[in-house]
Amino acid sequence: MAAGxxxxxxxxxxxxxxxxxxxxEVSAFAGPATEIVELEGRTLMPGxxxxxxxxxxxxxxxxxxxxxxxxxxxxxxDRIREIAATTPKGRWIxxxxxxxxxxxxxxxxxxxxxxxxxxxxxxxxxxxxxxLIRCAWGYWPGVLPTVSIANSAALRLAKVDAGTESPSxxxxxxxxxxxxxxxxxxxxxxxxxxxxxxxxxxxxxTADDRLRTMEASMRAYNRFGTTGVFEGHGxxxxxxxxxxxxxxxxxxxxxxHLLVSPAFSGASVADVAQWVTREAARLRRDAQGDDWVRLxxxxxxxxxxxxxxxxxxxxxxxxxxxxxxxDAGLPPEQFRTLxxxxxxxxxRVCAIQTAMADVFxxxxxxxxxxxLRWVIAHPATLDARQVxxxxxxxxxxxxxxxxxxxxxxxxxxxxIGAERExxxxxxxxxxxxxxxxxxxxxxxxxxxWPCVWQATxxxxxxxxxxxxxxxxxxxxEALQCATVNGAWLCGDETRRGxxxxxxxxxxxxxxxxxxxxxxxxxxxxxxxxxxxxxRVAPRD
Numbered sequence: 001m002a003a004g005x006x007x008x009x010x011x012x013x014x015x016x017x018x019x020x021x022x023x024x025e026v027s028a029f030a031g032p033a034t035e036i037v038e039l040e041g042r043t044l045m046p047g048x049x050x051x052x053x054x055x056x057x058x059x060x061x062x063x064x065x066x067x068x069x070x071x072x073x074x075x076x077x078d079r080i081r082e083i084a085a086t087t088p089k090g091r092w093i094x095x096x097x098x099x100x101x102x103x104x105x106x107x108x109x110x111x112x113x114x115x116x117x118x119x120x121x122x123x124x125x126x127x128x129x130x131x132l133i134r135c136a137w138g139y140w141p142g143v144l145p146t147v148s149i150a151n152s153a154a155l156r157l158a159k160v161d162a163g164t165e166s167p168s169x170x171x172x173x174x175x176x177x178x179x180x181x182x183x184x185x186x187x188x189x190x191x192x193x194x195x196x197x198x199x200x201x202x203x204x205x206t207a208d209d210r211l212r213t214m215e216a217s218m219r220a221y222n223r224f225g226t227t228g229v230f231e232g233h234g235x236x237x238x239x240x241x242x243x244x245x246x247x248x249x250x251x252x253x254x255x256x257h258l259l260v261s262p263a264f265s266g267a268s269v270a271d272v273a274q275w276v277t278r279e280a281a282r283l284r285r286d287a288q289g290d291d292w293v294r295l296x297x298x299x300x301x302x303x304x305x306x307x308x309x310x311x312x313x314x315x316x317x318x319x320x321x322x323x324x325x326x327d328a329g330l331p332p333e334q335f336r337t338l339x340x341x342x343x344x345x346x347x348r349v350c351a352i353q354t355a356m357a358d359v360f361x362x363x364x365x366x367x368x369x370x371x372l373r374w375v376i377a378h379p380a381t382l383d384a385r386q387v388x389x390x391x392x393x394x395x396x397x398x399x400x401x402x403x404x405x406x407x408x409x410x411x412x413x414x415x416i417g418a419e420r421e422x423x424x425x426x427x428x429x430x431x432x433x434x435x436x437x438x439x440x441x442x443x444x445x446x447x448x449w450p451c452v453w454q455a456t457x458x459x460x461x462x463x464x465x466x467x468x469x470x471x472x473x474x475x476x477e478a479l480q481c482a483t484v485n486g487a488w489l490c491g492d493e494t495r496r497g498x499x500x501x502x503x504x505x506x507x508x509x510x511x512x513x514x515x516x517x518x519x520x521x522x523x524x525x526x527x528x529x530x531x532x533x534x535r536v537a538p539r540d
Contacts, residue, residue: 010044012505015291015533020499042528043513045479046499047227047506048448049486051398051438052377055229055254056239056323057137058220058446059213060205064096067133072112073121076133080125089128092154092203097136098147102445104136106147119183122151130154132202137321138190140444142407145172145186148194155181158198167197168308189308195320196312204318210242218246218254222537224447225508225527228496229254230438230489232350232377232398234261234299236316239323247292253537255291255506257490259350260298261324264334265313272334273341280345291504291533296491297348300338302359303329336363343367350375357382361389370394373491378440380404380412381423382430391433396489398440399425399481401454409460409467421468427455427481428471438489439482450523452478457519475515475522505534 009026011019019026030036065083070076076098083093098106098116108115122131130153135146150158162179166172171193172186185194195204221229235243235258243256260279264272283295303309306329312319313327330338339359342349344367351359356376363369370393378400382390390397404412404425412424422429430437439451455478460467473481487497495504509529514522530537 007499010499010507012534015505017499017501017503017505019501039509043510044499044507045510045514046483046497047508047530047532048225048482049228049230049438049490049496050221050226050441050448051230051486051489052232052400052440052442053221053226053229053446054231054233054323054443055217055221055256055446056210056214056235056242057217057321057443059216060209060321061096061101062216063205063209063213064094064134066096067098068096068100070098071110073115073117074113076111076117077121077125080122080131084126084129087129091129093126093129093131094203095131095133097134098149099136099141102443103141105141105143106136116147116184117149119149119151119155119181122149122183123153126151127153130157130202132199134195135185135187135192137192138187139403139442142403144190145188146192148185148187148192148199150183150185150199152183154199154202155183157201160198164198167311168193170305170308171197173198189305191308191312191322191326192320193308193311196315196318200315204320207238207241207317210238210323211245214242214246215251215253216540218252219538219540220446222253222530222532223526223539224449225510225525225530226446226448227255227506227508227530227532227537228257228486228490228492230257230398230486231259232299232375232440233352234259234324234328234350236261236263236319236323236325238317238319240295243293247290252292253532253535255490255496255532256293257296257492258293259296259348262298262300262328263313263316263325264330265310265327267330267334269334269337272330272337276338276341276345276347280342280347283347291495294490297350298342299324299328300335300342300349300351301329302335303331339363340367343369343372346372348372348374350377352377354379354381354386357386357390357395360393360395361386364389364393373489375489378403378442380408380425381416381420382426383420383423384429387426387429387433387435390430391435396436396438396485397430398438398489399427399451399455400440400442401425401451402442402444405454405458405467406450406461409458410463410465413467422470424468424471426468426471427473431473431477436485436488437481438485439478447523447525448482449525452482452514453519453522455481456522479514505531507531
């Protein structure tokens with residue numbers, strides 16, 4: 001059925017839908033071997049498509065021991081002592097960050113002792129293992145600094161002592177009154193530094209880890225009704241390989257549209273121009289994709305915090321939580337060459353944050369981008385001029401309502417002023433201008449249902465007030481952003497996004513109707529069943 005319509009029944013054959021209509025119309029397709037599933041009043045709708053997912057990270061989280069539930073330093077010590085009891089002596093113990101998923105926010109106040117653990121606390125847990133509590137990926141809590149903590153054995157292996165200087169002003173090695181390191185390392189950057197510098201000798205994620213956890217990542221997204229993802233931040237070779245090898249093994253349950261994450265360390269203008277020509281030719285080949293995994297273009301960004309980016313990139317192919325290359329950023333001349341040449345080659349581009357709207361509009365004056373479906377990912381604000389320019393050039397927008405409505409709308413408002421309130425995550429304005437808007441989780445958390453609710457209610461978590469109420473959208477519009485527009489984002493509008501004959505049988509079964517159920521229950525929706533390509537996705 002087309003967007004906005006309802007029907008009584010759906011018939012599928014193999015991976016595709018063959019009929020949608022009334023019970024009588026669809027029953028004509030039933031045969032002796034047909035399996036009939038009675039929904040008994042439940043809701044069937046298209047599967048959700050996450051416009052900026054970082055899906056590969058979710059399975060990786062299961063590789064590291066969790067510190068969730070620890071409400072005291074003593075609790076952390078006990079948890080690590082338990083882990084050490086089953087870990088061979090001398091082997092590294094690397095854990096998930098302090099705090100609770102999915103945000104992993106941490107502060108001294110979260111512990112009964114009113115302070116964070118230090119090296120001596122971890123020493124009490126074990127003296128036989130180097131221990132590292134990894135810091136959170138900064139975009140999870142959205143607040144800096146984040147913190148890593150190491151015990152004395154880990155400090156010795158890392159050669160961190162009283163004389164050690166930090167490799168970056170954005171990484172603080174905390175020291176006590178005598179100048180000795182406390183074991184606490186405070187990160188003042190959203191993307192970690194300690195694990196790529198001081199602790200680069202500690203275990204980190206391998207290509208094999210990414211492959212063997214990919215199915216767990218898929219199931220995590222399937223559980224909440226997501227049947228496809230668009231990875232707008234780009235992914236590196238290890239992640240591309242994990243997606244493809246899972247598909248080749250016939251194990252995929254989540255469709256992935258991927259953008260290439262470039263590695264541009266030291267690239268000249270000529271190097272960038274050659275890279276675009278080469279990549280454009282490669283991405284045009286039919287072998288680049290199918291219904292499960294497709295490479296569609298590239299991620300682009302200007303150089304920001306270049307010294308820190310070089311430090312992280314120095315550990316390539318190791319990329320930690322990122323799953324993308326840290327040296328994608330380019331100086332102004334090379335960045336402009338990248339974008340204009342990409343447009344001329346017909347190459348798709350995605351960039352993040354508000355400022356990229358102006359950059360795209362400017363590039364469009366020199367090279368046509370309308371029709372290429374360039375993407376601006378998670379802009380916090382967009383003004384009327386930017387919205388018009390985005391619409392005029394066929395740019396798609398993926399919105400992070402979790403970040404810019406629920407978690408930080410009041411702080412954004414305080415920064416830009418009340419007169420610009422309607423610029424905050426302006427989904428209504430974008431839709432009215434004809435822009436395709438796709439909802440996105442950013443992996444915080446994996447479910448898109450809070451995003452549907454946030455787009456319709458626009459409530460700020462800190463103040464519980466509605467921010468920019470005129471930017472609210474209807475539930476039907478929000479669901480279209482999570483389905484129809486997600487398919488458009490992926491270039492798959494003829495294959496996905498609605499339940500119609502000839503489209504892929506990507507569907508979810510809900511006990512409630514998201515169009516009529518109480519609004520406050522929408523964020524906690526979990527489908528009874530997620531169907532991808534006509535097959536029920538497994539659950540753990």
